[in-house]
Amino acid sequence: MIKRIWNLGGQQRWRTYIQVLCQWLSEMLVVTVLTAGAGRAISGSWSTPLLICICIQFIVSFTYLMVGAPILSDRWASAASKDLQHQFFKYYLKQASTDTTKMMKILHQDLGTIKRIAVFYDTIIPTSLQLIMTGIVMVVTILFIHPLTVLIPLLGIFALGGGMGLLEGLGDKKNFAYIASFNHMGQRFLDDFFGMNSLIMYQRQEQYAADFAEDSENFRQKTMGVLVYQLQTLTIMDLCLYGALGWFVVAQGMAVAAGTLNIMSAVLISSLVSLWLIDFRKFGYFIHIFMSTLPKVKHIFELIDYDTNQTSSASVDLKKAPRFVKLDGSVGYADRNILSNVTIDLEIGHVVGLAGPSGSGKSTIARTLMKQLPMTSGSITVDNTNLTALTRQSWWRFVAYLGPESVLFDGSIEDNLLFGVHTDINWERQLKEMNLCQFVQDLPDRFETVVGENGARLSPGQRQQIAIARAILANKQVYIFDEITSNIDVDNARQILRVIKQLAQSKITMLITHRLDDIEQLDEVYLVDNGRLVHGTPVELANKVVAFKQLIDEQNQLLKEVRA
Template sequence: MEPEAYSMSSGVDWDKDDPFEEQREEIESPMQRLLFEYGRPYWFSMVVGLISSVFARALDLLPALMLAVAIDAIVYDAAFAEQVPLVVLPEAWLPTTETGQFQFVVAVIAGSFAFGAIFHWLRNWGFNSFSQSVQHDVRTATYDKMQRLDMEFFANKQTGEMMSVLSNDVNQLERFLNEGMNSATRLIVMVVGITCLLFWLNPQLALVSLAPVPLIAVFTYVFVKKIQPKYAAVRSSVGKVNSRLENNLGGINVIKSSNTEEYESDRVEDVSRNYYDKNWGAIWLRIKFFPGLQVISGIGFVLTFLVGGYWVFTETAPGPFTGTLETGVFVAFIMYTQQLVWPMAQFGQVINMYQRAEASSERIFGLMDEEGRIERDDEATELEVREGRVEYDRVGFGYDDSERIIDDVSFEVDGGETVALVGPTGAGKSTVLKLLLRLYDVDEGEIRIDRQDVRDVSLASLRRKMGYVGQDTFLFYGTVEENITYGAFDADREDVIEAAKMAEAHDFIQNLPDGYDTEVGERGVKLSGGQRQRVSIARAILKDPEILVLDEATSDVDTETEMLIQRSIDELAEDRTTFAIAHRLSTIKDADTILVLEDGRIVERGAHEELLENEGLYSHLWGVQAGEIDELPQEFIERAQRRQARTEVGDDD
């Protein structure tokens, strides 16, 4: 396959907008929703983290304050009990000797570090416990919602995009709930605490130290408005990178056999470059913002040092200021102003994390609020299969409004009968049976099982009564036995072996290195296509369903194995309603009824011999497989060419 053709076959427009853009636009207050819906059960750990953070940061402010006391009271012989920070304490608690005063200051500083360490530990426990618990709940709830969405949703989304939501976006939330909220609390306590202390110590000099704050607020507001759309673009580009990598790794056999490694490397480079550009745009804005914020914050420190230093050295209040400024208070101002510079500069980092988390939460809740076409009723009645009679009554369906895939399909199947659906590629055979399983819901008409509309019964009971073997055999990472018992988890080894024997899988399983305990690898890569298909058939047999759906169930096995499997399937289908799709008509010629579909309509129906005598589409398809191509009418060949030129959306059968 040529690179250009392979590019079109991928069906992905890597330059399109965020695939979750429509969902994101409907989300309001995502962070508030996150905290109230998922944070509420863990309020205790969050409160512990918040309170401990407040006390920890408050204790961090004590050493500088006590240093000011020591300088003014001990070095400059000022009245110890009259020091501003100590007026809140009873005078009887305060020592009167210089040695006692020194020891008191040292004890307070040492105590602040000791108790501060305890509160820091509690803070870390609280925030980490809160963030990890919320992250776990959000990820599992998002996955649960995702797997319950309609197949139509998965047809329109790339696996890598959804993996990006479950992994990258959820991790962004955890980072903000832990680091972001921790930092935000620390910054608030530090800024408010230092501001109060500065005004308490000297209101006039405090105005100088805090002069840059309004400018910082404006600077941060501009940053937030500019960075928000950039982070949304970054989150989208991450999903595209994941989708490209997942798509390529899944199709590695095609890439190697087509000798397109260099071409695919270029395509990965393209999406990676797109992510680089989007991410660098956000990084470049941060690079300009944080140093600028630090410079503005530093202005407060320089002004404090300049005005306060002049005030202390000259012992004269500069300009409009009045009164005196003690040396200890000046030292405290210098230390607090320096401590204030970094929190103010770091405030941008908190905003940065918040914006990332908000963009991620919009994508998460956008996915969780996705509504499918299939209506689910948790209180719906259970499906009761008594006879296994299935009725399609004037059924119509289309994946979108542009084209009908199934049009006015009606037929009845008595319990225990086998019905085969045949027809050219794109006729809608697989879609007809997907409607029975309610992987999609009909747009028109009804499908009934024993007179019960499949839309009126619970999905769980409907699918419990059915066994499905598809043409795209999928095995989960795990052992052979785990894959056979999937959906029938309580089955014992004897039942598993019996099901494997009926699927003609027992012999090859015994020859595997660890028998039924052999790991099959991701997607069953360690087994051949035919082996995977037989394991899948054994899975359906073990489930022992009332209704069996076989969609090209033997497409990946050789003729001899197909004969053996078909014999087992015939035995399995004797006492249950069975639907079978097959391109190899020899496998379904003994069906009770054969339905021939073309362009979403039933054009013929009847038994094998009857359809051959009609000399219609079925007899022509039989002639193709019998090698009688030269005897086919020109009209059939022309119609086949038109069908092949047409591209069916969402249905390749």
């Protein structure tokens, strides 16, 4: 797994190598200055080779600080995080569920891990490379000047390894217990947050509070256990490293007193050992943090690998925009069919409606068309290509799905509108021609208006208009609109339907809806009725399906009463 982490963001690795070399020369500048100063104190003159080394190291250090640091620091970590995020989101987007709660749980558990993995690239690798370089210089120098004392720092490291080995089993148990408690606590918070109304409705607040307090105490204990373990490891680390350093300095002092070692040599090897052991302590601290993150990183890689194995058979890349989509077969899940032996034809020219009661399978059809669920039998054909042969990335270049709860990103209206735009277009003119998002003209900052978190500063209808405009500006070829008018006011719903009908003149368009106003304006509707799919115009469906006719009559009667 370490090799796999190492390979992430590999295109930026060279920057870290240069950064490490510059930082190492900066650290070695201290050693060189101390050694030169000791020589000056003994002989009364400066060593020319050491002065040249000081000048070179100073120039490199100054240049790195002023010029190199901004273009070298954290580049590998940033590239690696982006690589892992890209792989992770590819996995998540291919899952069958589009439930917001599930999305929050996944992000809660895994995205924090991806951020924390940066410590491997910006601290552990640089420190490790510096340790190797300093260690080589230290060992060679000590062997040349005072050979026996080279054993002292090495014994300190061996002692540290032994102490950490004794705690390793305890550390694994503490970390896994903490992770389990953390995930459980987060899961409870999310579940209770989204179910708060139910808790209040059924008067379960007191039980909720007691359960939450119990979980909080368990989490506190697990957290304290991890902190105690960390303090134990730091204590062992400090005892071994600083003990070795003190022992080494005493040995050098005794050698100087005995006349077997001059002060300049003692300062040189003592400063090298000090630098090496201090870097080792830094390495030990951060490697502990990294190791505690590894179980979560392993979990992310397992998800990514599972997804890769499941989708490796899809290899065809869709080259041109499709003109026709046909679903023919059964849809559902591995353990059951939702709809059997159904046929849906989608083509350019008009909006195809899909209607039916909640839970009848409409969204299952949408997820199947989006390649988020496989057909339980039969196939989906895109022009003359089976959808199973297409890669998801290829298919999603041409298809867009929009549901009733669209997500807006914190930023301006313009930022959200142009989220999927990759070419120069006159987007404001395009929106004006569709009479879409024209409410923006009444806002003080117009398209620069900040929408807030998930569009909190806008009305539901305005948020949905922006989401639809964003999808249209992305210029997809296939659009699946799923209950997008269900939670907004009548005026916005009618405007959105006009835009969809206009869009269908040049795009493949499906509208999933239960609103009678929407259904009556469509030329072709597929109606889910008791596990079967009935096809026709709204008038034809009213004649074929008794329940649909009753629904129309009831809604018309209700409208008459309201208007009266």
